Amino acid sequence: MIWKSENRKWKFGKKAWKSLFAKKLGLGMSDEDKIALVREPIANAALAECVRAGKDGATVTFDGHVRNESHGRATSYLEYEAYEAMAIAKMKEIAAQIHEKFAIDRVAMVHRLGRLDIGETSVFIAVSAPHRGAAFDACRYAIDTLKKTVPIWKKEFFADGAVWAEGELPPTPPSAKSAS
């Protein structure tokens, strides 16, 4: 915090505070969308805050967290791993898609990796928009697409063993396109 005593004005504007926030979250300095993979707990409230601007009338958030059971077995904890460079690229693609498909303002999309305990947030998405409909639709599209196309894997640990979650096969390009 810097107090500019001579004219009694905050030296840090709104933008600077946002950047500071983003830096703390490990999200880079962009004032636009926030796309990240993190290994520490996701700062849900801060992310929801950083997408809202004056022109927005709604922010829709999706908070995906760790369930205490899987197919009737009590889960102890989960471990997530990712093909990190590609996962970030795919998450950015999703952000670009929802900007194109829906009348939204900003997107924050963060996935956590490593060990997660029951109840902890594994993925958090926040979408702001002038009107709620677009924010709802875009947020739904973003999480549904993330689960199908982003190279992240979940291993479920139980009291008596561990399994890789079944998952979904991402769509691949048609063969003809591959000749190059």
Added chain:
Amino acid sequence: MGYNFCMVQTAANVRVKVLFFGRLRELIGIAEESGELPEGTTLAQVFERYAERFPKLGGFRGSMVVSRNQEFAAWETRVAAGDEIAFLPPVSGG
């Protein structure tokens, strides 16, 4: 470098990086390796080499996808110098 990469060939070889993730990585105990392949090798053929080296990998061919340079790719795609190839089990993020 894996021995399956050590080709005695007259055709030009290209250097590539190969990555495995999730259950595939666990199955063969390799996350990443680099090596040389004959130019024109398809991604399917790259996988076949690994399946020969690690027979238990073969059963997963139908339930995985492949990427080239961080884009999902068709199995018929041919490798080029400097490619980063990754074999990816079904994704389960979220």
